[in-house]
Amino acid sequence: MVENVVHEERMSNLHYLLQLCAKTRSSVGGRACHAQIIRVGWEMDVLTSNMLINLYSKCSLVDSARKKFNEMPVKSLVSWNTMIGALTQNDEDQEEALTLLIQMQREGTPFNEFTISSVLCKCAFKCAILECMQLHAFSIKAAIDSNCFVGTALLHVYAKCSSIKYASQIFDSMPERNAVTWSSMMAGYVQNGFHEETLLLFHNAQLMGLEQDPFMISSAVSACAGLATLVEGKQLHAISHKSGSGSNIYVSSSLIDMYAKCGCIREAYLVFQGVMEVRSIVLWNAMISGFARHAYAPEAMVLFEKMQQRGFFPDEVTYVSVLNACSHMGLYEEGQKYFDLMVRQHKLSPSVLHYSCMVDILGRAGLVHKAYELIERMPFYATSSMWGSLLASCRVYGNIELAEIAANHLFEMEPNNAGNHILLANVYAANKKWDEVARARKLLRENDLKKERGTSWIEIRNKIHSFTVGERNHPQMDEIYAKLDDLVVELKKLNYKVDTDNDLHDVEESRKQMLLRHHSEKLAITFGLMCLPSGIPIRIMKNLRICGDCHIFMKLMSKFTSREIIVRDTNRFHHFKDGFCSCREFW
DNA sequence: TTAGGGTTAG
Structure with missing residues (x-):
């Protein structure tokens, strides 16, 4: 009797230690525990063995976990699940996790919700939609598809495999959802380009009273970056501070990206300065890519040097960004230098994207051959x-x-x-x-x-106003056209002459001039001047490249109105100020 | 004792 009590006490102490080592990922402590287990002769105990497999898994010692698992004469369902978890969480081969699932069934151990959600994790990584569908069918048959973990894992895999329709069907049909389910669905939407749906879901989560965690916030911020909605992006920035996620690297990198994509490169840099001490290459990449997008090539290059001084090695993404910066400013020699540096010094294999940048750099420099x-x-x-x-x-x-x-x-x-x-x-x-x-x-x-029809849009007090060439549907269209006519008269005093050279509409000259006069970005800037107080910059987004005439128009307009005008086209940002553009006529 | 989620290029 006394012996049993002592035995149980020792056992529970050891289990406590195993748990502690797993939690702190202490491999040294774990190995010491394992040695003690062998010394006292408890290595055949199933619970103890399961805990050891889990510990080795958490310490990324998959071979040790596998060895322990294979040595077990009797395995429980938890043993199988823990071993499968060890394989899925440690970047091990997907096939092995699936093989174990099949093997456990052959050996008469039916899987449960833990098994399926673990194996699904691997399908997401490999974008294995067929396996996912099979596992989905298995889980329906075993009546575990309504489990929150299984449902979340399923919708995550479908979203990763671009089957957003299946993902959202699963989300809608789940009887129970938690924060992970919501954030997985938001991430699924944003990664598939469904930005509006992401923000709608974020608002619904707010209405449901869910805590705004950094997972949800980073997806919502990315959606704002995709839509270039600055007002909502700024609100999320405030929410991130309020909820204590302000210094989270995922939130910070998406904020840097959002500000850069909304035309606010200074704000992007302010966020970056606040977190640059955090050791994450993604933060540096996001900032360099922001500079490149705005054609701030010198700033991008300085940051490229600075990151290395701080001990970061540039990766493939860094090089795509610096090469883009070179391309936007026509810096052929610098571009070639970075391409060589990437291969020779950093031993990176250029991808199709890097070659694409180089083709662009060479072509823009006139070296078309x-x-x-x-x-x-x-x-x-x-x-x-x-x-x-x-x-x-x-x-x-x-x-x-x-x-x-x-x-x-x-x-x-x-x-x-x-x-x-x-x-x-x-x-x-x-x-x-x-x-x-x-x-x-x-x-x-x-x-x-x-x-594709030219469309420009401008955000005024949290509302997007969209204009197509020759727009007629906006409620203030008459006022806008009248104001634009007045502005053209003023700009003509500054030598503005409609430039039809690059326009290939199959129409006569006078009609060409009329079409150019009503290009969507001109309508958007006019509306911006009508609505926004003087002194604050006007930001316009466009779905096509800005044309030569609109570029001249914006330069003169920035001089005439003493306003900073920022236009994002498909390629990059143009900052117009005092009659000049940041692109220095290179775009 | 076992499970599921996010950022940067294009």
Whole structure:
């Protein structure tokens, strides 16, 4: 009797120690516990063995966990689940976790909700949708699909595999959801580009009284970055401070990105300064990418040096960002230097994205033949963006031969993209090849190809106002057009002349001028001037590249109104101030 | 004693 009490007490002390070591991930303590277990002859005890497997798993000692598991003469369901968990949490092979699941069933141990949610974790990592569907079917059959962990893991995998419809169906049908379920669904939406749905879910979670944890906040901030909604982004920034998530690296990096994508590079840098001491390369990458987006190449390069002085090694993302910065400012030599540094010093393999940046850098620098050679010799198939970049460069530098090669590739890859036909026609027009221009126009008409309609939007007091070229639907349209007419009169006094050179609309000159005058960004800036108090910058987003005429218009407008104007087009940001643009005419 | 979630490129 006394012996039993002593035995149980010792056992419980040892179990407590095992738990402590697992919690603190102490492998030294864990090994000492294991030695003690062998000394007292408890290595066959199932509970003790399970705890040892768990401990080794938490210490990332998967081989030791596997050895212990294989040595067990009798295994419980928890033994199998813990071993599967060890494999899924330690980046081990997905196949092994699945094999164990099959093996445990063969050996007569039915799986439970713990088993399925663990194995699903691995499917998410590998984007294995077929396996996920099978596990989904298994869980329905075993009546565990309504379990919160299983449901959350399932929706996470479906979202990771881009099956957002399945993910949201599971979310809607779950009888019980917790914070992890909500944040998984938000992450699923934002990663698949469903930004509005992400924010809607975030608001619903708020209404449900759920605590705003950093997981939810980082997804919601990313959604604001995607939508470029500054007001809501700022509100989330305040929420992150209030809820104690302000210094969380995921929240901080998404805030840096959000501010940069909303045109507020200074605010992005302020967030970065507050967290730059935290050891995370993502924070540096987010800031460098922000500078690149705004064509602040010198700042991006300084930060690139600074990060290395602080002991960070640039990774693939860092290099995409610095190369982009070089591309936006036409810095060919610097771009080449970074590309070589990436390969030689940091031993990184350039991806298709890095080659894409280099094609852009070479083309923009006028080295279109070198750009083409690079496309020909790189170890990847060229993407449509590469051919598009080459075609755009050929237009600027008047190379018809290469323009036709690039265009033919694009026509094959994107047969319905009218922009490519227009770009080629513009190359012919610039070289006065009027027969070819006519042929390209005919092709556009015959195939009924239409260019994406230019749309610009501006956020005024938490409301997005959107304008398309020649907009008629906005309630204040008459006032906007009248104000725009007045502004054009004023700008003409500053030598503004409508530039129709780069416009290929199949219309006469006077109509061309009218269409240009009513480009969406001009309507948005006029509305911004009408609504926003003087002194604060005006931020406009556009779905296409800003045209040459609008670029001149914005420069003069910034001078005439003494306002800072920030325009985001598909490519980058333009900061207009005192009659100049930050891009220095390079875009 | 065992399970599920987030950030930066494009």
